[in-house]
Amino acid sequence: MVVLAGSMSVCPAFAEEAIVGRASVVDGDTIEIAGERIRLHGVDAPESWQLCEDGDGLRYRCGREAATKLDQFLQASRPTRCEFVERDRYRRFVAACFRADGVEVNRRLVEHGLAVDWSRYSGGAYANAQDKARAQALGIWRGRFQLPCEARARRSKQAPSC
Template identity: 35%
Template sequence: MQVIAALICRTLLTATLSLFAFHAFAEEAPHIHVVDGDTLDVDGVRYRLHGIDAPEPGQKCKSASGGTWPCGKEASKALTDLVKGGSLICDDRGKEIRGRTLSVCTIDGVDINAEMIRRGMAWSFKKYSHDNDQIEEIAKAKLVGVWQAQTERPGNFERTNGKIGSKKLPMVAQ
């Protein structure tokens, strides 16, 4: 009987300690909000992903079939999927003109900036960086995402249409 009581006490103690450890970990996880395909808010800091330019939230891109697809919305969704459930680290490369922190972000060691280009959800922003030019060439050759048909770049789209569809997308990743 004493052995059973000791096992029950040990099990309850282990379960209680596990709950405290989980609670402490959950409180430390960053609050991540995807603003658009190349911008993240992490614990109140707005990060602009360095060296990439994703379609604007309201932007539509031409598809291989001749129609259009909501590339801006899909880029935001792709970034949301990338930042879910891992350990996010964003470096600080200084501020850009809008006050956002320029950054290369990784999640569990995967370069998110490069991955957005690899998936065809962003262009290499050659005006500011050539870090991902080779990855872009591969995506372009595979005709993925924005490369499936000739598409207007975000800067041109924004100048022509304004910042359409720039509402915040709800997202919390931990």
């Protein structure tokens, strides 16, 4: 079920309604509600195929871990509400999302080291959360990793767009 909430937008001429419903996880920074693919604004999570190293140098699928933990987090307080920011080049709905208890999903991913602050898009909105996760060696910060945008570029043999 999708419930449309009040209009949210950076520019009123392109206003889109917020989306509220049961979210399913596509990957660590993308969810879907009632068939609408939603990219979480301002954060970048490791890709599902991406490998990271933990504090002992052991490799693990950090993208899979991010997606799994995002799913567990969203299941704990439903429904999810996503407030429109923009449409990206793939026409995905880009949003700041919140659980039913009001906790911001985007920020929580960065706070727990499951995603990085993508300052190119966030304007540094999650920089403090990232600094705390790094200082506490949470998630990807517990070892070595490649920024997701760099990993995607390397895999496609293109220049990074970070």
